[in-house]
Amino acid sequence: MATIVRVNMETKEITQEEAGKYNSYGSRGFIARFMTDEVDPTCEPLGIKNKLIICTGLLGGTMVSSSGRLSVGGKSPLTNGIKEASSGGTAANDMARHGIRAIIFEKLPAAGDKNTYVLVISEESIKLEVMNELLHMGARNTIKTLRQKFSEKAGIICTGPSGEYMMKGAGVVCAAPKGEMRFAARGGMGAVMGSKRIKAIVIIPAVTSKMKYFDKAVFDEAAKEYHKMLIDAMPTIKKTNQLYGTTGMFKIVNELGLCPTRNFTLGAFDQHKEIGGEKMVELIQARGGEGKTGQSCMNGCMIKCMSTFPDENGKSICSTVQYENLSLLGSNLCLASLDSIARLNDKVNDLGLDAIETGAALGIAVEAGIAEFGNEESFMKLLNEIEAATPLGRVIGSGVKTTGEVFGINDLPMSKGQAFPGYDPRALKGNGVTFAMTSQGGDHTTGNLYGARATMPPLACEGQGDLSRKTQLQMAGLENMGFCIFSRSYLFKKPELFTKFAYGICGDKMTVEEFWEQGHETARLEYEYNVKSGISPAQDKLPEYMYRVPLPPHDSVFDLSDEEMQKGRLN
């Protein structure tokens, strides 16, 4: 059975207990169950009663391809509701190999305690170290410093300065093998980490895995079958995921006219070819040096979607530039240069910020007259303000809602206080249902209908609610296991594999239907948690302007009926 580590930040007491009933829960499911059991829904997100949950999926530590994602959860300072944000990187597998399913940070350091803490997990001990030299250090150097000190192979979870400043746009960083910054980006979980004065968690790899299986034979059989599917698909994977990661979408999203452009006022960027996936791969290959495609962010991953984008001299600028960054930090800011986007992206990463939230806030900053579309320098200046924690920087770092409110701008691309990712719901209406209805705020990872465009026309008004609901259920199931979205198309063809994986680890026997029902339970617990938090269904909506202001090129508005929207509710 896995264990749960609890760290009381007030007393500094650290305890470890058997996971008990939580042994069957991973990732988002763990967070939903645990929050429901232990965290007062009315608590203040940055107050003493909130807990920061760092956990693995059910398959963490198994080395099954793409199953080692890390989940970070708690009550969100951005949405004021429940939050789960997940990340690639190596730490989840490292945690699981120490036998740990979850680390829970409780309480707050006493008011006078201004130390910066690091939790260090090794085979010998789990302890809190004071490392004030890390105060306000960028995420890149934090990872580097900690690996130099503890182990070059250590799993590292950390905040950037934005989290330490408790900016609501702050995410939690999880290091990939070479120190690349992966992100549990959304919902301001970095601010929760900052409130507890935890700068980082260091997991020194276990020589021998303490990961427990209920029935390893059944598990291995399922893993073999899944990996066979990946091997069979490898020629395609190599031409798509390993080359482009998620950036291949950029071209299509522009063709479909649903790409956030010019602060969500257009659905296509006229210079999209300059910053699309094809251009990115062309530059990576032409520039060489540290530039690479087809890297894996966690051990055991066969899909390898990570890439490193180099400058003209072959020196890495940023890894990975993903689709959401191309849109939110690119087209949304009218930046037609991949170098510009990569530089901004890297800076946002180093600050520990969610690139989606920050890109959307920078779009609002242009509307406020303090930055200029197409002008990288004007945006970098604002990121430098965030780094310096000036009042202006703190505003932008707080995300799109605070930025809009402070500058008196009402039309904001968000729901429940969280910025929309790279899909304008006026032209991908199913995502409008998801953004409005999910308990996670504007978040595509809970049910993205982009992938269903062949069968569900993005502009259709009927059927979007049902499909959003179905997709939300599937994603919750997938996420509970710790799987990356890139495994979806394989595993969904054979969902029996999920039940075998679960049985192999926990001994839980279930049908495929029962497996999906587990996803539904997660979503239902999240919904109920939010209602108790004081978030009522009246808040399940999109911003008014998206119902009124048409989006070129389709000149479409968001016009799904209330009835259609309600079909997407997962209560």
Added chain:
Amino acid sequence: MATIVRVNMETKEITQEEAGKYNSYGSRGFIARFMTDEVDPTCEPLGIKNKLIICTGLLGGTMVSSSGRLSVGGKSPLTNGIKEASSGGTAANDMARHGIRAIIFEKLPAAGDKNTYVLVISEESIKLEVMNELLHMGARNTIKTLRQKFSEKAGIICTGPSGEYMMKGAGVVCAAPKGEMRFAARGGMGAVMGSKRIKAIVIIPAVTSKMKYFDKAVFDEAAKEYHKMLIDAMPTIKKTNQLYGTTGMFKIVNELGLCPTRNFTLGAFDQHKEIGGEKMVELIQARGGEGKTGQSCMNGCMIKCMSTFPDENGKSICSTVQYENLSLLGSNLCLASLDSIARLNDKVNDLGLDAIETGAALGIAVEAGIAEFGNEESFMKLLNEIEAATPLGRVIGSGVKTTGEVFGINDLPMSKGQAFPGYDPRALKGNGVTFAMTSQGGDHTTGNLYGARATMPPLACEGQGDLSRKTQLQMAGLENMGFCIFSRSYLFKKPELFTKFAYGICGDKMTVEEFWEQGHETARLEYEYNVKSGISPAQDKLPEYMYRVPLPPHDSVFDLSDEEMQKGRLN
């Protein structure tokens, strides 16, 4: 029957209609009923669907003493719920004498329309004028400019620059006879006015009143009886209200240890004698010149609580410095000089800001390290930033919630996003019930238990819920009529007068019980509106730190039971 004026800010169409069923509603009751009927509770407060309601009480225009208060309502950008804020000044009586119960501003100017509008009401016409010369003008000069242009006796309702910038701490200003600034301060109604680009409403007095009575004889009889009570009490009124206004409280509030001091960390200010009502009157009398006590802010008022505080040369600094200003802009900022407080108060007024919200935000600014307790200049500097609409100024002008969130400060003296007025709920627990339970956010005007201290000990844990509820009901009844709180002690002795006033104007026959029930209806409508807005009862609470951190000198925490709190709910 009274009329309702509607101004469509998109088409600029102005219409006037009979009040119909609304003829029986004034002030807070009118706003609760009208919002329920016409304004989508889920609408964005600064968006196209919100409406700005300017209305009088039922007794507006009658010249009954202290009955001419103005109410401003709409959906609040600060609390995201329903809001009624009320003010002294001459405009409500002027409106009523034109036969107008309410002015409703609907929609928004088109995106390209950047004009500054003034609504001008005269006996000849009601029209919108473009007056771009008023853009971002301080409230004092706005009043002066408009009276010079239209009539020295015109009723003026306006915003300061903070409202035009749509800062959430902005109130609506209503001019007293000599241009003194009175305030419908709370809930950010100035920002709603700013969103509609209405800088001011000018009401040129009607030569002949169009105010209608159903039965003038009954009304006059009641008025006579009420005025007789005031005349009988005049020796006391002269020694109290006319000298001190609300500032006489300051000494007692300090003795009781419930005075917000040093950013709500202490309950008494050691230098309270330097800034109390006695000191204020002493300085007004000694300095002379424009300094005066016993002024009335509206025609017909016999209580005359307004005063003008002069500088050493007898030149007016501010009128009126009230209790809430002494505490929020004084003790809360550790300022031991009435001159300092008066200068800050005047500046806050001129900017069009709520002094309570702004004083609380300035307290948080000290915590954030950008101002210094006891240092007037450090606070004036921040007010100048608000005037210049710098990012920092916009943050402070947005009130205590935004200021805290931006600076990463979690312990904020507020409920539902609105700052607490001058009563720390840890030492006046009944007000804690009111602040948490009222639909209006942290607001003492909805049910202040300070006045009940002789019979209900401020620190008692039992009975506060029931008493808060009773007081909330009474205040809603009083406010529906348009009465000032200073009339409370007289009218509550003879509540039959309320029913006679109502019958005299509208012909509504009711018992005293039915009159109180009208107040309850107002509160119930507000509660139901908020629930539909997405504000759930889970938000009916005080900040966590007030349950945990003791307040000197009593070292009391807020410790009422949930059961006790629920007794204060008015649903």
